[in-house]
Amino acid sequence: MTTAAPTAPARPAPFDAAARRADFPALDQQVYGKPLVYLDSAATTQKPRAVIDAISRFYERDNANVHRGVHALSERATRAFEGARATVARFLNADRREVIFVRGATEAVNLVAQSFGRLRVGAGDEIVVTTLEHHSNIVPWQLLAEAVGARVVPAPVDDGGDLDLAALDRLLGPRARLLAVTQVSNALGTVTPLPAIIALARARGIPVLVDGAQGAPHLGVDVRALGADFYAFSGHKLYGPTGIGVLWGKREHLEAMPPWQGGGDMIRSVTFEKSTWNDLPYKFEAGTPDIAGAVGLAAALDYVNAIGLPAIAASEAALLREAEAALRSIPGVRLIGTPRHRAGVLSFMVGDIHPHDLATIVDRQGVAIRAGHHCAQPLMQRFGLPATARASFALYSTPADVEALVRALHAAIKVFA
């Protein structure tokens, strides 16, 4: 389940994560007098200089509204914005008309719920999600279910944090109208077996939305090979800016779906009697979009592509194995979730130290980790925990980061000894 781009080399060239750190200005600083060790990339990644510069350059030289003016700057801005769309389309192996710019994965799921959902889901129907989901792939479906009288049904996970495929198979019953599933769990790091899951749904004609917010940065995606109906991801978890993300949808669905927000850019003509909608993808892009954000996202994808996602994935996987072994060697550390395939994330507890206390103490050693429920409360309930500590990794993460985390955890254990 890597990028699977047809041209991708079978064996990725290794790359030097430590050398790449110089590309990320924010990594080069001290906090509380200690070098910053940023292990919260699953929340948001740091941005490479290339992204920061692309955004600045856009505002300094090309800034104008898109799809409107005939003047030079508007043409340049439109070219940059549509060029960004083409870059995203290549990243996804998709048609550019199927690439809709949104604020992030959350907005993408809400769009599908409110437009496609209202078209397809009615009273007594079921929307199947999984226990692994982030709140952003649960709550939009609950809003839809409440509005139309449907039910949200969660597919269970086992003690290791893997999906129970047999149970999912049973849940995809005659009233199931949609399956929403994550590519990678943001809380446990579980990589879901998407091909098998999508095959189950397709066999019953149930459309599938894949939340790629955590998956895209580590595994990438080929939406044509994947066979899902919708794929959502956020730019800011992929080295791009906040406020920009993408919904990819199958063209036949997008054509059939009504707009979900009205405004400028999304119309063909407006009269007080009736308005008609613009072509794809503009039908779903009401109002002035985040133009600089799209430009920044394209710069981020260019940056990632220049290294190669397979090389990034291989480096991250090796580091994850190292980090897992290092954490296991600390007495009292318990990993939460031991999935068959893991990407990006390690969730853990240290003795009976509350994750919040842990995060505060390691923060003062310069180590940034997340503590809490990770916007996945149903999953936390499944494991009987109010919260976990989470270390998450990106292409710039190194063995030195893991060593710093281990040292900081020992310091925390000392405080609570």
Next chain:
Amino acid sequence: MSELTDLYQEVILDHGKRPRNFGPLEGATATAEGLNPLCGDHLVLQVKVADGKVQEARFTGTGCAISRASASVMTGLVKGKTAAEVEAMFQVFHALVTEGPGARPDLEALGKLAVFGGVHEFPTRVKCASLAWHTLRSALQGGATASTE
């Protein structure tokens, strides 16, 4: 590390590990639930009020060392106090955890609460320290749920 040792003072670590007044309260006259949606901390606070005074206060739930210690110290301090006295203590406590000991020239008013003097150095932890107090005020005012948000 000095700020950390200010935050995690021995008294706090002790109360966090072995909270006093932990467990359900028989014959409670008021119960309130406290939630910190940010971190999932959850506590249930019960009080027995008679003759206009808090006779007893106990709590259950899950939380970090700071929130447990705060609930533990608070439930001990408010025994025998009127609602107005509890409110005055809360105001002192709130100034302490948001602004630090410098905000209270009348240091003797802090009493046992002084151990929370390091919290103000950790703005993200102020809510942990305050949760029990918000929940107690809610119970005394007849509310059901207090949230730090």
